[in-house]
Amino acid sequence: MPEGKILKALSGFYYVMSEEGIVQCRGRGVFRKNKVTPLVGDEVVYQAENDSEGYILEVKERKNELLRPPIANVDQALLIFSAVEPSFSTALLNRFLVLVEYNNIQPVIVITKMDLTNENDREQIKRYSMDYRNIGYEVILTSSETEAGLEELYPHLEGKISVFAGQSGVGKSSLLNALKPDLDLKTDNISSHLGRGKHTTRHVELIKVGNGLVADTPGFSSLEFLEIEQEELNFCFPEFQRASENCKFRGCLHLAEPKCAVKMGVEEGSIPEYRYSDYKDFIQEIRERKPRY
Incomplete structure (x- = not known):
């Protein structure tokens, strides 16, 4: 079966780029049943009905998705x-x-x-x-x-x-x-x-x-931290992650903990104060996030 990459998704059609050119595909009903939605950027296996039309049969494993x-x-x-x-x-x-x-x-x-x-x-x-x-x-x-x-x-x-x-x-x-x-x-x-x-x-x-x-893209319609937990936020600030190796406490959140290398970095000027200020705001936002059920 031929394979390709989805370049565009519009009105239920997926435009797949392959060695044969661009093929306009529909998704098989099995996707809806399995709750799989093909996305732009997906590597897919498809079945060609003719030179320009076909059906997507399989979505290959993704390395990430937004x-x-x-x-x-x-x-x-x-x-x-x-x-x-x-x-x-x-x-x-x-x-x-x-x-x-x-x-x-x-x-x-x-x-x-x-x-x-x-x-x-x-x-x-x-x-x-x-x-x-x-x-x-x-x-x-x-x-x-x-x-x-x-x-x-x-x-x-x-x-x-x-x-x-x-x-x-x-x-x-x-x-x-x-x-x-x-x-x-x-x-x-x-x-x-x-x-x-x-x-x-x-x-x-x-x-x-x-x-x-x-x-x-039409831009990130949501800039909220819906998935991120407060313990994970440190890993999204590379300079914090590097400094935190020298924090006294493992799992330091860089807030009120003593001998925190991140706070020390802010005081010394090696970590920008505005980055740390935003980090604290983001922690607060995550803590105040309404639980999802």
């Missing part, structure tokens, strides 16, 4: 944040990083709209970039207008399934248009009243960019 947006087998997440319009938000970036780390997806931080910055903006972005690079994250500064930073971005896409994620209005579609001009994806300007853009992407689809596949 439910919002619905996509599987993601290699990396390009977290798209604008330097200005809307303003760069470390709190929102840290939230995205936790969710991506929890799902074992490699993050790359991409800061857009550098052409719109003034000197103060650039200094601030430079400081934040240094902080995140010191943690171990890749940070790329870009502009879709001037195409600055695009050459640095291309190699990261090679041979991978990448998700573009970030709040609306930061220029995800503009960046994709700059990377692949024939896409001509719809973009909307920022609403000055709301300080954010309108969603212009309606469904998840994998687009070939260079030798990689990129998902322009």
Whole structure:
């Protein structure tokens, strides 16, 4: 039986890329019965009815999956944040990083709209970039207008399934248009009243960019920590995880415990204070989360 990868899911149809080309498939009824929903990014086995139509028979094991947006087998997440319009938000970036780390997806931080910055903006972005690079994250500064930073971005896409994620209005579609001009994806300007853009992407689809596949997604519709337990949050902050090896207590939550290496790192300046502040807020949020039954 032929095999392929789902590039797009729309109105009950799955568009599968295989050696034979793109085949429009439906899912067999057995999926509904077994509560299996094929996702964009899935490797599947299908049965061809003719050259362009068929049925998906089997969904192969996934290495990861996101439910919002619905996509599987993601290699990396390009977290798209604008330097200005809307303003760069470390709190929102840290939230995205936790969710991506929890799902074992490699993050790359991409800061857009550098052409719109003034000197103060650039200094601030430079400081934040240094902080995140010191943690171990890749940070790329870009502009879709001037195409600055695009050459640095291309190699990261090679041979991978990448998700573009970030709040609306930061220029995800503009960046994709700059990377692949024939896409001509719809973009909307920022609403000055709301300080954010309108969603212009309606469904998840994998687009070939260079030798990689990129998902322009409608964004994470939920940024809540629904699955993460407070004991797991430390593992979503790489610099905390490294420092915690020197904490006095195993399983230290880095809150009120004595001789905590993470708190020591914050005091000494080796761990950014705003990262620790967000960590404490996230712990509180997890503790106040309503139980699900």
